[in-house]
Amino acid sequence: MKLRLRSGLPPLARACLAALLCVLAAAPAAAVQFRLAATHTLEDSGLLKVLIPAFEANSGVKVRLSIGGTGQVVKLAANGDVDAVLSHVKTEEEKLVSTGAGLRRYVVAYNDFFLVGPAQDPARIRGMRDAVEAMRKIYEAKARFVSRGDESGTHLKEKFLWHSAGIVPKWDGYVSAGLGMGRVLLMAGEFRAYTLADRATFAVFRARTGLEKLLAGDSRLYNEYGVVTVNPAKFPGINFDAAGQFVSWLTSARAQQLIAGFRVAGEQVFFIPAKAN
Amino acid sequence: MSTLLSFARLRKRFGERQLLELGAFEIGEGEAYVITGDNGSGKTTLLRILAGLEPGDIEEFRYRGTPVTQGRLPENARHDMVYVHQHPYLFHTTVVHNVGYGLAARGIARAERRRQVDEAIAWAGVDHLRSLPPSKLSGGEKQRVALARAKVLEPHLFLLDEPTANLDGEARAQVIALIRQLVQDKNSLLIACHDRELIELPGMRRFHLEKGKLISA
Amino acid sequence: MEMLLTIRQAFALLFSGDPELWTTIWISLRVSLIALAIATPVAVTVGYALAQTRFPGRRVLIVLIQGLLSFPTVVVGLVLYILLTRQGPLGSWQLLFTQDAMIIGQAVIAFPVLAAFALAAVQGADPRAHETAVSLGASPLRAALTTLLEVRFAVVAGVFNGFGRVISEVGCAMMVGGNIAGVTRNIPTAIALETSKGDFAQGVALGMVLMLFALGISIALGLLQGRGGLK
Numbered sequence: 043m044k045l046r047l048r049s050g051l052p053p054l055a056r057a058c059l060a061a062l063l064c065v066l067a068a069a070p071a072a073a074v075q076f077r078l079a080a081t082h083t084l085e086d087s088g089l090l091k092v093l094i095p096a097f098e099a100n101s102g103v104k105v106r107l108s109i110g111g112t113g114q115v116v117k118l119a120a121n122g123d124v125d126a127v128l129s130h131v132k133t134e135e136e137k138l139v140s141t142g143a144g145l146r147r148y149v150v151a152y153n154d155f156f157l158v159g160p161a162q163d164p165a166r167i168r169g170m171r172d173a174v175e176a177m178r179k180i181y182e183a184k185a186r187f188v189s190r191g192d193e194s195g196t197h198l199k200e201k202f203l204w205h206s207a208g209i210v211p212k213w214d215g216y217v218s219a220g221l222g223m224g225r226v227l228l229m230a231g232e233f234r235a236y237t238l239a240d241r242a243t244f245a246v247f248r249a250r251t252g253l254e255k256l257l258a259g260d261s262r263l264y265n266e267y268g269v270v271t272v273n274p275a276k277f278p279g280i281n282f283d284a285a286g287q288f289v290s291w292l293t294s295a296r297a298q299q300l301i302a303g304f305r306v307a308g309e310q311v312f313f314i315p316a317k318a319n
Numbered sequence: 320m321s322t323l324l325s326f327a328r329l330r331k332r333f334g335e336r337q338l339l340e341l342g343a344f345e346i347g348e349g350e351a352y353v354i355t356g357d358n359g360s361g362k363t364t365l366l367r368i369l370a371g372l373e374p375g376d377i378e379e380f381r382y383r384g385t386p387v388t389q390g391r392l393p394e395n396a397r398h399d400m401v402y403v404h405q406h407p408y409l410f411h412t413t414v415v416h417n418v419g420y421g422l423a424a425r426g427i428a429r430a431e432r433r434r435q436v437d438e439a440i441a442w443a444g445v446d447h448l449r450s451l452p453p454s455k456l457s458g459g460e461k462q463r464v465a466l467a468r469a470k471v472l473e474p475h476l477f478l479l480d481e482p483t484a485n486l487d488g489e490a491r492a493q494v495i496a497l498i499r500q501l502v503q504d505k506n507s508l509l510i511a512c513h514d515r516e517l518i519e520l521p522g523m524r525r526f527h528l529e530k531g532k533l534i535s536a
Numbered sequence: 537m538e539m540l541l542t543i544r545q546a547f548a549l550l551f552s553g554d555p556e557l558w559t560t561i562w563i564s565l566r567v568s569l570i571a572l573a574i575a576t577p578v579a580v581t582v583g584y585a586l587a588q589t590r591f592p593g594r595r596v597l598i599v600l601i602q603g604l605l606s607f608p609t610v611v612v613g614l615v616l617y618i619l620l621t622r623q624g625p626l627g628s629w630q631l632l633f634t635q636d637a638m639i640i641g642q643a644v645i646a647f648p649v650l651a652a653f654a655l656a657a658v659q660g661a662d663p664r665a666h667e668t669a670v671s672l673g674a675s676p677l678r679a680a681l682t683t684l685l686e687v688r689f690a691v692v693a694g695v696f697n698g699f700g701r702v703i704s705e706v707g708c709a710m711m712v713g714g715n716i717a718g719v720t721r722n723i724p725t726a727i728a729l730e731t732s733k734g735d736f737a738q739g740v741a742l743g744m745v746l747m748l749f750a751l752g753i754s755i756a757l758g759l760l761q762g763r764g765g766l767k
Contacts, residue, residue, distance in 0.1 A: 111732030191717055193733045218717040219633075220729030221710075229714050232622055232632050372667050402671045408664035411686055420682075421672035472673065 076284035079108045079115035080128040081195065082222040084267070087242035089304055089312060096300060097291050103284045111222075112194045119144060119270060122277030125285040128269050130195040130240075135268045144270040145282075148289055151301050151312045152266045155199055156244055157257035158227070159185075159236035167236075173260035174206045181209050186235035188226050191218030195265070200238045203262070227251050240265055245306035267312075323348045323476060323507050324369070327379035331364060338364060339375070340531040348475075349505040353518050356528030362511035363405065365528065366478045369509070370402035383475070400476035405484055407465030409453035414445060414464050417453065421472040435471050443467035443497060459490025466497050477501065479510040483517065495520075545737035546744060556717070557738070561745055564722035567635055568703045571642035572650075576695055579647050583654025584680055588666070598655065604648035609641075610707025616641050617711045633714035638722070641708040646698035653694020657687040689760045696753045696760075704746050 084090050094105050108115065108124065116134045119127040120143045128150065129135060138144030157167060157176055165183035167176040180187055189211070190197035204211050217235070219226055223243040230237040231251030239247075244255065269289055274282040291297050298314045305311075324346050331339040338361045346352055354362050368375035380387040383399075401421070409417050419436040427435070440446050443463045448456060456464065462482055469477060482498065483491050495516055501508060502522050510517060518525060527534045549557055586598055618624055620632040631637045665686045669679035684691060706724035713720030715729060723742045730739040 111729075111734070113734030114732045115734075117734035192729055193735075217719075220715040220717065220721060220725065220732075225714070229633060370671060372671070402667075404664050404668070406664075408662060408668045410665070410668075410682065420669070420674075424669075424672060424674045424678055468672065 077124040079124040153241040155263040160234040186215035188230040242311035330376040351508040401469040402478040405481040439467040439471035546741035575643040579650030587658035613708030613711030637712040642702040649698040657690030
């Protein structure tokens, strides 16, 4: 039996290969891509689901969104893996700029944290105005408390409060859960425990948890959201144009209206800064 | 001679074919029988049916005087007979464990078990193999261990399937010697085989299976 | 070279005897081993029964078990969460966010793997094994145990596989355990946390421990195959 050598690939294979190459070649020719990282808190509240499509429609820029914990998203920016980052830990955002990884920080919105807990309120903190004292009462009552435990903005605020009270939080009822805000609220609901939660996420999860807002209004519970553009000088390949477009849009009156107008269960949960940046 | 096992009729279908169609059959207590017949004649199947390993259609089955109604021997009767495969299967442990297996199943205490096992191993002449795993044994050695494993239980009936098949020379002679011993000690045996020497052992009676029917020779 | 630095930090953490790290490892081992201890006898029994007996619905059950082999673990976690939550049917047991809940989850996840391997092992057994046992007077239970012992290498391979599946699963553990430090934080959930914190050194250290386990399983399986039982 003679071996017949084929010259090249059979016609069907050739057609498939050609089609594949076309698809691959076409991919990069999509709309301008903008890589944005944001913390869980902004996602859990649902705000990004409103803002991102509005920005895409307005600018024609396609947003590739990565959600993560504060440490994670800040690291993405520090490594130049994203073009901009949205978070709520001012110190980390400013560090990005001071180390040269970030170009500039802008304030986007603000809200506040609450101390939430079971209706029975075993530590008797309901209606108090002093958050640090309330934390002390929780500690003294050895009441159950669920901490984010993940170096997130919320966790850092919690640590700040303990530190101000001069307490090292370690007792049987103190639980350090490495989870996002929503899941921590659910856990606190299960355990009938106290926790520190931001206004927005609490509004989303409150009904499911059976927890109540017990303390608010202490100025130390202020929570500010910022955006940092990544430095194109340090990282070539950064889509600085898109980042710039995003920031201008975010700080424009239109976007600020969207943020202030955002409602969860009928409640306003984000507030716009009084003066422009 | 008292009857050990008897039936009026035994039938076995194999797909479309009627493999076995036996009429009245009887074996006596303390007697030894060979069943001869060509390959595929159903010798093995007959033994397996009697051992309860395969279903068969049996009429008026009696074992040691007691009628057997379900077409299979009841639990205690089955423990009274031991079937040995053509290529015996030894558990992947040791020879000692294998020989003692049936005794352990009966709940015999360790010390007593050891004594009986040692006796059976000595009888079979496999003492030098006692701690070996079965994978290291030759065909003849496995057969002798299997016989010891059966003998130690003092069954009322040995069902041996081609015990000397694939054996020759010394190995075959040793197995035949053991079977001769069993016959001489008035054990009841039913042996399926071709082996001339076994067929001609003193005291051995013979059945021949052909075209599904048994002929007493 | 952040990668090299991270790896070096990871080794340092491992050998420094960092108590948090070793607690996490201990929790991982404890939960997975107990889960296997619970699931194995049940699964092996089911596998044996499926191999040796015939009953209506047998084929359906076999297909079901084999389908569950790669069932997403996070769905197992979700179902368990719904059962164990306060408002759920088993809420009064207060098992959510405990090691016990993780153990239940992992036992459920490991079960199909263990049963499928046991089934295959018994199906692959020499039929003479069971026949010999019965012929020598073994009760059905003893004969079953003897048959299983004869295919023990294949059955144990299933156990190792089951262990591999649960020691590194994160979806269910996260959902029903809650990643609570010192209580329900095992290796995979800890890695998820460290990653979300951007702390890669810890994540890598834990990842290396997992790799060591995976390697250990691989080697053990290889040794088993060498000793026969699997061909």
